[in-house]
Amino acid sequence: MSRRTSRPRRPDAPPAGPPRITPTAPCPCGLPAAYGECCGRFHAGTAAAPTCEALMRSRYAAFVVQDAGYLLRTWHPSTRPAVVDFDPAMRWTGLEILETTEGSAFHTTGTVTFRAHYTDDGRPDALHEKSRFVREQGAWVYEAGVFVE
Numbered sequence: 001m002s003r004r005t006s007r008p009r010r011p012d013a014p015p016a017g018p019p020r021i022t023p024t025a026p027c028p029c030g031l032p033a034a035y036g037e038c039c040g041r042f043h044a045g046t047a048a049a050p051t052c053e054a055l056m057r058s059r060y061a062a063f064v065v066q067d068a069g070y071l072l073r074t075w076h077p078s079t080r081p082a083v084v085d086f087d088p089a090m091r092w093t094g095l096e097i098l099e100t101t102e103g104s105a106f107h108t109t110g111t112v113t114f115r116a117h118y119t120d121d122g123r124p125d126a127l128h129e130k131s132r133f134v135r136e137q138g139a140w141v142y143e144a145g146v147f148v149e
């Protein structure tokens with residue numbers, strides 16, 4: 001048996017800032033589409049989310065890429081915070097849409113129930129929420145969330 005030389009492990013330094021998602025990378029919202037053809041269009045402002053579910057997905061993806069401007073402009077003025085803070089210890093790892101009500105192109109309100117997975121300092125956890133959306137001047141905006149669990 002030969003003695004193995006142990007090499008010092010490289011420390012797994014967390015990347016500084018948000019993960020870089022290129023337009024051709026898989027969209028973080030979970031749909032089988034490239035980011036640039038999915039939520040990236042909404043973030044860039046070249047398209048508007050047509051349904052509550054699309055808005056929910058794009059807002060989740062905005063948390064992943066840390067696009068505070070998009071989160072604020074898709075937040076209802078009555079509930080919108082002054083700033084969006086991103087917790088550097090938190091990494092969003094996946095989104096599950098569990099249920100939607102209304103929220104189509106023909107509605108003015110809708111809800112999306114979802115589970116958003118993340119790690120907090122490396123510990124896996126999930127946020128289970130029912131979000132309410134309203135149409136404001138033609139565009140869907142996030143109004144409020146109700147914690148389900």
Ligand SMILES: [Zn+2]
Nearest residue numbers: 027029038039
């Ligand atoms: Zn997407």
